[in-house]
Amino acid sequence: MENYKILLADDELALRFLLTETLADDGYEITESEDGKEALNYIQRERYDLIILDYMMPELTGVEVCEWLRNHENPNQNTPVILLTAKALEKDRERASAAGVSTYIVKPFSPLQLVDTVQELIESRQ
Template sequence: MANYKILLADDEAALRFLLTETLADEGYEITEAEDGKEALGYLQAESYDLIILDYMMPERTGVEVCEWLRTNENPNRQAPVILLTAKALEKDRERAKAAGVTQYIVKPFSPLQLVDTVEALIHRSGA
């Protein structure tokens, strides 16, 4: 299997570690960012097959990062984005959708649920 590259941006180190381990076990190559600003730096420099963003991060929220991603020239403009969030309110979902988020996962979730979503999105985007 080709190594698909995933950018994972979450300010919670324990969750990032868990997700990185889980996804790496599935053969994905993970780049970790601990806040929205760091994520933007990676997104400008590298090309990814999929992007996972936490909603609430320092510097820039996941939704702000996604808005930037979809409206600025960068190698990841078309990449699927998964937004991880503890906010399950309808208005938050609407905002995420408007920003161009592909899929919304509400915390707490199981890492295997995330893996299933990642696989479905990567194969759907024909990467």
């Protein structure tokens, strides 16, 4: 089976580490990014099967990255995006879906919940 490639952008090192470990155990190939600007650089250069963005990041928020991604020519224009966020307000959800976010996961969440969501999104693209 080919390894699916995931871009994981989150400024929290501990969370990034935990998620990378969990997803790598399931056979995913993870590229880590610590802020929105770095994530955008990866997005423009490389194709991913799935992108996980934290809402609140330095440089650019996850929503801003997703807006850019959906509205500019790049290899990931139609790639599913999971937004991780501590902001569960309706207006934040609306902004996220307007930006083209596929799914929204509210912190705190279990890494296994994330793995399930990742699998669903990747399988639905096949």
